[in-house]
Amino acid sequence: MSISQKLGGLIRQSGLPEWPEQLKTSLERGLEQRVRLAVTGLSRSGKTVFITALAQHLLQSDQACSLPFFSAAAEGRITGTRDLSPQSHSPFPLQSCLAGLRADPPHWPASTESLSEVRLALRYRRRPGLGRALGEQTTLYIDLIDYPGEWLLDLPMLTLSFEQWCRQQHTLFAASPRTEVAADWMEQQRMMDWLAPASDSQLLTLVEQYRRLLQQLREPPYNLSLLQPGRLLMPGELIDSPLLHLFPIILNWPSQPERADDSSLFARLQRAYTDYQTQVIRPFYQQHFRHFDRQIVLVDCLKTLNSGADCFNDMQQALTTLLHSFQYGRNSLLRRLFSPRINRVLLAATKADHVTANQHHNLDLFMQLMLEAAQREIRFEQVETHCLALSSLRATDAAQARLDGQHISCLRGRRKDTGEEIALFPGEIPTELPRPSDWSSDRFRFVDFAPRSLPAGQLKPEHHIRLDQAIEYLLGDLF
Amino acid sequence: MPDKTQWQRPVELPPDAITPAPSSQTEPRLARDIPLDEAQPLAEESSSQTPTPAQRGQRRRHGWLLLLLVLTGLAIGAELYRLINWSVAIHPLLGGAFAVLTAALLLMIGLEVKHGLKGSRQLRQVESLQDRARQLLQQASHGDSAALLKQLSHGYQDTALSREMQAAIVQLDSSYNDREVIQYLDRHALSQTDQAARRCVQRYSVESGVMVALSPWASFDMLLVAWRNLRMVREIATLYGIAPGLLTQGKLLKQILHNLAFAGASEVAMDAGSALLGSSLTSSLSARAGQGIGAGLFTARTGLTAIKLCRPLPEQDQPKGLLQQIARGIVQKLGGQKGNRNTDSMP
Numbered sequence A: 001m002s003i004s005q006k007l008g009g010l011i012r013q014s015g016l017p018e019w020p021e022q023l024k025t026s027l028e029r030g031l032e033q034r035v036r037l038a039v040t041g042l043s044r045s046g047k048t049v050f051i052t053a054l055a056q057h058l059l060q061s062d063q064a065c066s067l068p069f070f071s072a073a074a075e076g077r078i079t080g081t082r083d084l085s086p087q088s089h090s091p092f093p094l095q096s097c098l099a100g101l102r103a104d105p106p107h108w109p110a111s112t113e114s115l116s117e118v119r120l121a122l123r124y125r126r127r128p129g130l131g132r133a134l135g136e137q138t139t140l141y142i143d144l145i146d147y148p149g150e151w152l153l154d155l156p157m158l159t160l161s162f163e164q165w166c167r168q169q170h171t172l173f174a175a176s177p178r179t180e181v182a183a184d185w186m187e188q189q190r191m192m193d194w195l196a197p198a199s200d201s202q203l204l205t206l207v208e209q210y211r212r213l214l215q216q217l218r219e220p221p222y223n224l225s226l227l228q229p230g231r232l233l234m235p236g237e238l239i240d241s242p243l244l245h246l247f248p249i250i251l252n253w254p255s256q257p258e259r260a261d262d263s264s265l266f267a268r269l270q271r272a273y274t275d276y277q278t279q280v281i282r283p284f285y286q287q288h289f290r291h292f293d294r295q296i297v298l299v300d301c302l303k304t305l306n307s308g309a310d311c312f313n314d315m316q317q318a319l320t321t322l323l324h325s326f327q328y329g330r331n332s333l334l335r336r337l338f339s340p341r342i343n344r345v346l347l348a349a350t351k352a353d354h355v356t357a358n359q360h361h362n363l364d365l366f367m368q369l370m371l372e373a374a375q376r377e378i379r380f381e382q383v384e385t386h387c388l389a390l391s392s393l394r395a396t397d398a399a400q401a402r403l404d405g406q407h408i409s410c411l412r413g414r415r416k417d418t419g420e421e422i423a424l425f426p427g428e429i430p431t432e433l434p435r436p437s438d439w440s441s442d443r444f445r446f447v448d449f450a451p452r453s454l455p456a457g458q459l460k461p462e463h464h465i466r467l468d469q470a471i472e473y474l475l476g477d478l479f
Numbered sequence B: 001m002p003d004k005t006q007w008q009r010p011v012e013l014p015p016d017a018i019t020p021a022p023s024s025q026t027e028p029r030l031a032r033d034i035p036l037d038e039a040q041p042l043a044e045e046s047s048s049q050t051p052t053p054a055q056r057g058q059r060r061r062h063g064w065l066l067l068l069l070v071l072t073g074l075a076i077g078a079e080l081y082r083l084i085n086w087s088v089a090i091h092p093l094l095g096g097a098f099a100v101l102t103a104a105l106l107l108m109i110g111l112e113v114k115h116g117l118k119g120s121r122q123l124r125q126v127e128s129l130q131d132r133a134r135q136l137l138q139q140a141s142h143g144d145s146a147a148l149l150k151q152l153s154h155g156y157q158d159t160a161l162s163r164e165m166q167a168a169i170v171q172l173d174s175s176y177n178d179r180e181v182i183q184y185l186d187r188h189a190l191s192q193t194d195q196a197a198r199r200c201v202q203r204y205s206v207e208s209g210v211m212v213a214l215s216p217w218a219s220f221d222m223l224l225v226a227w228r229n230l231r232m233v234r235e236i237a238t239l240y241g242i243a244p245g246l247l248t249q250g251k252l253l254k255q256i257l258h259n260l261a262f263a264g265a266s267e268v269a270m271d272a273g274s275a276l277l278g279s280s281l282t283s284s285l286s287a288r289a290g291q292g293i294g295a296g297l298f299t300a301r302t303g304l305t306a307i308k309l310c311r312p313l314p315e316q317d318q319p320k321g322l323l324q325q326i327a328r329g330i331v332q333k334l335g336g337q338k339g340n341r342n343t344d345s346m347p
Helices: A003-014 A016-030 A047-059 A094-102 A130-134 A155-159 A162-173 A183-191 A200-218 A265-289 A301-307 A309-323 A333-338 A357-370 A372-380 A436-440 A467-478 B002-006 B053-090 B092-138 B146-155 B162-171 B178-188 B191-214 B218-239 B246-261 B265-282 B287-310 B322-338
Strands: A034-041 A078-083 A116-125 A137-146 A294-299 A344-349 A384-389 A397-403 A406-414 A421-425 B011-013 B018-020
Touching: A034 A047, A034 A467, A047 A078, A047 A094, A047 A116, A047 A137, A047 A294, A047 A467, A137 A467, A155 A265, A155 A309, A162 A265, A183 A200, A200 A265, A294 A309, A294 A467, A301 A309, A301 A357, A309 A357, A309 A372, A344 A357, A344 A467, A357 A372, A357 A384, A372 A384, A384 A467, A397 A421, A397 B011, A406 B011, B053 B092, B092 B146, B092 B178, B092 B246, B092 B287, B146 B162, B146 B178, B162 B178, B162 B191, B191 B218, B191 B287, B191 B322, B218 B246, B218 B287, B246 B287, B287 B322
Parallel strands: A034 A137, A034 A294, A294 A344, A344 A384
Antiparallel strands: A078 A116, A116 A137, A397 A406, A397 B018, A406 A421, A421 B011
């Protein structure tokens, strides 16, 4: 091998050829011309719809029609937009999502099964002032990623050892409704000798049982969120991979784990856990979840109101532990160049169109109740937070009805499950956690609505609720 | 349980109970867009309040004023009657001429008073609108802004603002809460008028600044600035749909002076900053130019205060850098007039 070839190999190994690209990225970021927006939310909280709506509205923002509260667009300073997602390895299927929403009858996008990226370029005129010295027009690049919400819940596992994780799961499974649903599985664990050698089939059966258990807990009527490991529910490209042969030991924890045989379940699970951490979670985190500048947390409060206190507590716990995985803080110029942190967080209660407009404020308050602890910690890092009830894609019309001589505001839309047109007053959203007796009564009836058909051309302000305010809060200062 | 009834139960409604949100005449096809806010019953303002001592005092003073007016009016009327009588006695033609003159005079006075009354009523209305809007900006309620919207769309029906305001009100979304309604209108219902008013302020300020800088008599300067300020205030009031008239103008001027005299510390500091900038700009010019900038900035402040008082909604974001721009504009004009080399270019 000649010296030049050797040198070439070394250079390739050191990643030097990628440096110009990386340098360009950091420089753009430093000049605030590139922003990575974290769209965070548990599964089925509306991430895909949010990204679809956001991308489409922003791509049309040069027409200044649909985002009256997004000042750069309303003032007509955005002069051109371009969708750069096709350049990425796994582009976000914006067109197919839109096609589904424009179809007759329209339908929501299918649940996300893999990671995809959106990249938008917005060309805008600078505000009059000093910045104009750098040129009147400039471009802002916005990066977003869409991913299955289940995967997000793996992030807290990065900081836990196998033992810590098992202990945590043990506490979780000690509470209702997990105890009841998992009774059989726990009985099985109680009988288990973890240190004895075990066969592959035994492991596989247990994994399969655990997977089914998680699925059961995810579905109604339980609607739980804190289900780990998330890839068991949504394997993505890892389907049938041995990396997923993993479940927690919640009962009968061995007293002398160091004596474990190499082929015992204990040793295999522990190995699987470490592999899962290093080969699944860490790459996912490092490639996609480290360098965010702004964050929006989408929360589906109506699901918890429909399902009860257990679901509320579980979602609260899931979101609070989840938000620990992100780095918050104020960015200095150097920090922005090399390791940016999230410096602005929007907590958004989604599905605001599923309640009447006079309940939006209550929805806001209810979400704050859920995220109180998380919000306090974020604020401690001197990071701005803001709460908003929004709907990325409006599925209902506001209407009024006369009932018993009283005017009552209600919603009109098509049911998601049957497709029939209904009018509904879904109940009032409490601003405090309802007492157990209230959960059981028929105090709320939040149904899922099917989307209204989107027009092929320009979107209008009536197609969203407060999406423009969300954009203004998250990105408005960059224009 | 006592608190069982605190919340309203969910109901599924029969289709025939639905009345779709009522539409307005301007856009009949888009029935869905029309905000529910418009359709809700007017929140009646309670008008039957017992008068406070201050109001009572004012009423008594008004009573005295009225008495004085009536007496003066009677005296003038009697004098006019005697004058016409006397002139008719000399010659009927002379009498006729006097009568016509008197009638014309009375008509003019009457018109002026009518305009003035209308203008001051409008000013009062603007004040109450601003108060209400400020109140609404503090709360996240829903539907309380209906009365304000009605007032806005009716009160400004025949004015220059009407078209933009109506368009913005029609575009209001049904999901906006009261604060968002006010914010939306603040951004979209008045933007053209605001721009026109600010242009007007800038023009008058620069002109009066240049005039003062070039005028040779100090006392004459004062008159010039006063005259231009009056003209500007009148123009701004007209832009915001307030009937012009001497009475209105006087009242507005009184309010403006009051505002300027009791301006907040922050505003004073801001203005001082821009004055400082002005002086640094003029160090290369002369003391006269410094005076000119002072006069120009005073006119600008008057104009901005007039905008604040005439605008139906409270200003949320102050125009930044307008005063600096004006100072720079004056210097530029002077530089051009005196043939000096111009260092600063207008943005």
